Amino acid sequence: MQNLASGKNEEGYQLGFSDEALMALVTKGEERAFVELVQRYQNELFRFCYHYLKNIEMAKECVQEVFLRVYIARDRYDTSKKFKPWLFCIARNLCINEIKRQQLVQFSSLEGEDGFQIHETEEIVEKVNSGENHPGEMVLKEERYKVLWEEINKLPEDEKEIVVLRYFQKLHARDIAEIIGTTEGAVRTRLHRTLRYLYQKMANRGEFNE
Amino acid sequence: MSKKCDCENIREKFLSGMFEQECEVSKLLQELELCEECKKFASGLISFWKSLNELTTLFDESLPKIDITGEVLERLKDLRNKETNVREIIGKEIDSPEEADWYSFIEGKLDDVTKYRCLSKLSLSQCVQREVERLKQVHQQLEELGDNIFYPELDEDLLPKVMARVFTYKGNTLPPESTEKEAIALLEKELMEISEETEYPISTSGEKVRKPDNVVTSGKIKVFRKPLEKSGRKQVTDHSNVYWFPRKVLPKILTFAAGILLTLFGIYWFLLRDFSVTTAPKALTSNKPIPTVRETERYKIIPPPSFLNDSEGFTSDNDREDDTKLPKKYIAKPLSEWEDILKENALVNAGKLMRMGTWASLTPEEARELLKKSGLSPLAVLGAVQFLPPEEAKVVLEAAIANNPEDAYLRFAMVNTLKNMDNIDYEELSAHLTAWTNSDPSNVLPYYMEANIYLRNGEVDSALACVKEANNLQGYNSYASLTAQAYKEALIAKGIDPQLADLLASASLGVRETQTLDEIAHNLLYYGKYYEEIGDYDTALMIYDALRNLGVNVDMSSDLLQERLAGVKYAQEAIYALIRLMTQTYSFSDIQSYIAFLQDLNQLLTNYNNALISFYELFDKLDPQQIIQLLNIYLTTGNVNIMLPSGQSATAK
Numbered sequence: 040m041q042n043l044a045s046g047k048n049e050e051g052y053q054l055g056f057s058d059e060a061l062m063a064l065v066t067k068g069e070e071r072a073f074v075e076l077v078q079r080y081q082n083e084l085f086r087f088c089y090h091y092l093k094n095i096e097m098a099k100e101c102v103q104e105v106f107l108r109v110y111i112a113r114d115r116y117d118t119s120k121k122f123k124p125w126l127f128c129i130a131r132n133l134c135i136n137e138i139k140r141q142q143l144v145q146f147s148s149l150e151g152e153d154g155f156q157i158h159e160t161e162e163i164v165e166k167v168n169s170g171e172n173h174p175g176e177m178v179l180k181e182e183r184y185k186v187l188w189e190e191i192n193k194l195p196e197d198e199k200e201i202v203v204l205r206y207f208q209k210l211h212a213r214d215i216a217e218i219i220g221t222t223e224g225a226v227r228t229r230l231h232r233t234l235r236y237l238y239q240k241m242a243n244r245g246e247f248n249e
Numbered sequence: 250m251s252k253k254c255d256c257e258n259i260r261e262k263f264l265s266g267m268f269e270q271e272c273e274v275s276k277l278l279q280e281l282e283l284c285e286e287c288k289k290f291a292s293g294l295i296s297f298w299k300s301l302n303e304l305t306t307l308f309d310e311s312l313p314k315i316d317i318t319g320e321v322l323e324r325l326k327d328l329r330n331k332e333t334n335v336r337e338i339i340g341k342e343i344d345s346p347e348e349a350d351w352y353s354f355i356e357g358k359l360d361d362v363t364k365y366r367c368l369s370k371l372s373l374s375q376c377v378q379r380e381v382e383r384l385k386q387v388h389q390q391l392e393e394l395g396d397n398i399f400y401p402e403l404d405e406d407l408l409p410k411v412m413a414r415v416f417t418y419k420g421n422t423l424p425p426e427s428t429e430k431e432a433i434a435l436l437e438k439e440l441m442e443i444s445e446e447t448e449y450p451i452s453t454s455g456e457k458v459r460k461p462d463n464v465v466t467s468g469k470i471k472v473f474r475k476p477l478e479k480s481g482r483k484q485v486t487d488h489s490n491v492y493w494f495p496r497k498v499l500p501k502i503l504t505f506a507a508g509i510l511l512t513l514f515g516i517y518w519f520l521l522r523d524f525s526v527t528t529a530p531k532a533l534t535s536n537k538p539i540p541t542v543r544e545t546e547r548y549k550i551i552p553p554p555s556f557l558n559d560s561e562g563f564t565s566d567n568d569r570e571d572d573t574k575l576p577k578k579y580i581a582k583p584l585s586e587w588e589d590i591l592k593e594n595a596l597v598n599a600g601k602l603m604r605m606g607t608w609a610s611l612t613p614e615e616a617r618e619l620l621k622k623s624g625l626s627p628l629a630v631l632g633a634v635q636f637l638p639p640e641e642a643k644v645v646l647e648a649a650i651a652n653n654p655e656d657a658y659l660r661f662a663m664v665n666t667l668k669n670m671d672n673i674d675y676e677e678l679s680a681h682l683t684a685w686t687n688s689d690p691s692n693v694l695p696y697y698m699e700a701n702i703y704l705r706n707g708e709v710d711s712a713l714a715c716v717k718e719a720n721n722l723q724g725y726n727s728y729a730s731l732t733a734q735a736y737k738e739a740l741i742a743k744g745i746d747p748q749l750a751d752l753l754a755s756a757s758l759g760v761r762e763t764q765t766l767d768e769i770a771h772n773l774l775y776y777g778k779y780y781e782e783i784g785d786y787d788t789a790l791m792i793y794d795a796l797r798n799l800g801v802n803v804d805m806s807s808d809l810l811q812e813r814l815a816g817v818k819y820a821q822e823a824i825y826a827l828i829r830l831m832t833q834t835y836s837f838s839d840i841q842s843y844i845a846f847l848q849d850l851n852q853l854l855t856n857y858n859n860a861l862i863s864f865y866e867l868f869d870k871l872d873p874q875q876i877i878q879l880l881n882i883y884l885t886t887g888n889v890n891i892m893l894p895s896g897q898s899a900t901a902k
Contacts (some may be wrong), residue, residue: 071832077408085403095401106411107418184394187387206395212352225347225540233357234384234391241387 065113066179073113074190082121083208084130091134100138100205105130124217127210131218167237183246190240198233256287259800355381355388369425401643403837450625525531613637619742620645628731631662632739639670658686659693664695665765668702678702691724697769699794704772712776713788716795725799725816727762759811766803766812770796770819777826786834793830810857817853824850 056064056075064072081102088105096113108129109116116125144164191202205217206228212230280290353359353366371378548572616636619629625745629651634642646663653659663681667673685695697721703712714778737754796819826842831840 041758045807068417074408074412077411081407081411085407086400089401099403099405099407103405103411103414106407107414110415111418180393183390184397187390187394202391206391207398209395224349227352231348231352231355234352234379234387237391238383239386242383 052144059118059120062116063118065110066116066118073110074111076122080126081106081153087127087130087208089136091131091209094195101130101133104133110131110202121217127214128218128220135219140141183241184232186241186246187237190237193240194233194235194236198229198236201226202233210214242249256284259283259287262289263287263294271780274513351381351384355385373711447637463785602782606739613641616739619739624744626738626742627736628735629742630735631658631731632737632744633737634662634666635736635739639666642666643670655688656728657685657688658731660688661694661728664698668698673702689726691722692726692728693719693722693799694725696722698765698801701769701772703775709776709788713791715789716773720795720798723802725802725803727759727765729759729762729806729809729811729812729814733758752868759807759809761813762809765797765813766819768817770799770815770822774822774826775798781830782828786830789830790827793823793826795826796820804853810860814854814857817850817857821847821850821854 040242044074050154056072058076058079061072061076063077082104084102085098088101089095092098092101105126109134112129116122191199194202200219201215206220210218212226216244219226283291285358350367351360354364359367371381383893473679605826613636616633617631619807620637627649630645634645637645643663643666646659646666649661650656650659660681664678667678669680682699686692689695696715700712700715700719703709703715722770733754740750745753772791777789777796780786780792781789800818800820804813804820805816807813808817824847828840828843837854847866
């Protein structure tokens with residue numbers, strides 16, 4: 040038995056059951072499994088929603104709604120498929136609907152209402168500085184991150200979404216494909232082209248030396 | 250003399266100048282010194298040129314004018330647009346295997362065949378090598394950026410809100426000011442409804458467990474006895490570390506287990522409802538000793554066996570103690586006369602046979618009279634002592650212990666006697682407990698009895714210390730057979746027909762022992778629930794674990810069916826409490842092994858109940874002599890397996 044007082048074991052909430060097994064239990068009416076899933080994904084889902092909505096309270100609200108939708112749709116869940124893409128697909132649809140409802144422009148900028156970009160940049164600088172790199176290298180890295188960040192913000196919406204899902208949400212191409220409704224190959228192709236595009240942009244700004 | 254005219258050269262220059270630049274013709278005529286013939290040639294040529302120009306002008310004016318420039322430009326524009334469209338379509342829709350492969354190569358996630366193909370291309374083209382290196386750099390920087398990116402932290406646990414929405418969706422309205430605790434309480438309620446097949450009063454009652462008045466929550470841990478060396482333990486399967494449970498089968502088995510539990514608990518509750526360990530623990534909230542079963546009202550509602558309910562007998566244990574007007578004359582009839590009544594009563598309600606042992610006992614006065622007799626066997630003395638008041642029993646036992654200080658049973662009897670006294674001498678009790686454990690080192694019972702005494706006094710830390718020691722042992726002995734035989738000897742010495750004494754003694758087998766266990770289990774459950782409710786989950790866990798160990802030990806070590814049933818029940822209650830605890834704390838790590846363990850316990854329950862049913866069915870099938878023979882065996886061994894049909898065993902371990 041792990042630390043019952045905190046409600047977690049040594050691995051956080053990563054216990055023996057897979058997401059799919061837990062979801063199968065949820066379909067059988069086992070709500071403890073649902074609790075486990077909420078605990079497992081609420082943070083990740085919050086970040087995901089935040090990327091779209093760029094507002095903390097809205098993201099929280101969306102996370103709650105996503106889990107309610109999951110519970111409502113539990114009988115329709117196909118346990119032979121992966122749970123995470125299904126969950127994030129629901130979240131994405133909800134976020135997009137919310138954006139449309141509020142007539143926001145999705146991914147118009149990653150700079151959010153809560154000063155996302157400013158904090159992010161400072162945070163990145165802080166983290167880079169805390170490393171063991173040479174001061175000169177750190178400055179270069181910092182500058183390169185800023186340029187890269189700017190160029191990502193200039194990407195078309197579709198490409199930006201894929202980059203965010205792949206590099207910031209750390210999702211696999213297969214999962215991204217399921218979330219946005221395309222093939223894994225198409226996602227990889229688009230990522231490859233985006234890398235080329237970003238390289239060109241970065242090179243034009245003198246960030247890469249041949 | 251006129252300048253000599255170079256006619257041929259002049260005429261060539263004139264022609265080329267006229268065709269190349271018209272303005273040069275007049276210049277040429279002035280500059281060149283032409284001969285007459287050349288002048289004629291020039292004037293004729295100029296005249297022809299002018300005519301030609303006039304003719305050209307005439308043509309220009311007479312022909313229709315055509316301008317296709319705009320059309321050409323338009324078509325060029327269309328072509329450019331189509332090319333753009335095609336490029337856009339390609340850019341959006343194409344799923345280029347090659348590009349996808351290169352991205353996989355950059356990611357490092359590629360199957361061997363594709364990887365080989367990419368590496369081959371790389372080896373052939375420096376241009377491709379350069380591009381891949383560039384893209385790898387961008388990929389690496391994006392990864393770093395993703396690793397270092399700052400996200401706003403989720404500053405609250407959304408679970409309560411999510412669950413509140415779920416409950417609202419399901420129609421369970423939650424108060425607007427619902428808090429996390431309320432949400433969890435509702436969740437627990439839901440969960441308990443799912444597992445309502447269990448009769449589990451403490452957890453399902455919804456009542457708060459009050460803090461026992463006499464709980465001592467701090468201070469040094471006191472241990473009566475010196476710690477014992479671990480030795481001679483039986484190996485018990487530890488189910489807590491078994492993780493065999495297949496995930497996909499879990500839902501099916503849960504459903505199946507729920508069905509089995511519903512059935513078994515129906516039977517079990519009917520048969521053993523007198524042994525409930527979860528009755529409201531009044532004694533725990535006061536300093537009074539926990540009442541024994543005899544003091545409770547359990548048996549008041551149950552009529553005594555009809556064959557004892559005559560004018561000469563007493564009607565119940567309470568009546569016997571309270572109503573001294575009834576004659577103290579025991580029935581001494583041959584067993585054959587009781588045969589039909591016995592069979593009838595035993596089969597009407599299986600529990601009656603077990604209760605017979607409680608009713609058929611001696612009064613203290615009878616016990617005293619018996620002890621005055623000379624020539625009593627030691628067992629008869631011990632049997633009579635069981636019915637003496639504690640103060641008097643203590644004197645008899647002290648004398649017996651003085652002669653046999655190493656006798657574990659005497660120590661057990663003394664501890665039982667001392668703990669029931671009004672003023673408990675704990676030092677004396679400690680000495681006998683130590684002597685007892687020294688005589689019977691693998692027995693967990695003294696540890697649990699000591700823990701129970703501490704719990705009755707509210708000294709939880711000391712009780713937990715005892716429980717911890719007991720957790721290291723694997724053995725249980727309540728000396729039930731010895732107690733029953735002593736009881737039988739006392740009955741015979743009193744003058745009861747030996748066959749009836751056999752019957753009564755066998756019927757009493759395990760009853761008192763189970764009552765002791767019930768009290769211990771009851772207290773452990775109560776304190777476990779108390780610590781659970783105040784949020785001290787670690788202590789609650791330890792207590793529930795102790796109860797589980799007690800149940801397992803009793804089941805593994807006892808030959809008595811009644812004790813085994815009780816042990817299984819304690820283990821079950823402990824497991825349910827542990828599962829409830831995990832639910833409260835969202836810790837599901839051991840739930841699989843617990844469910845597996847529950848399945849084993851359910852199987853045991855089935856087997857034990859079958860054995861019990863077979864035991865009672867014998868009264869329909871056997872003649873009285875056979876019954877007596879079997880009861881003798883039962884009295885000696887306590888094992889009812891001998892009565893089961895061939896190949897069926899109650900011991901499913």
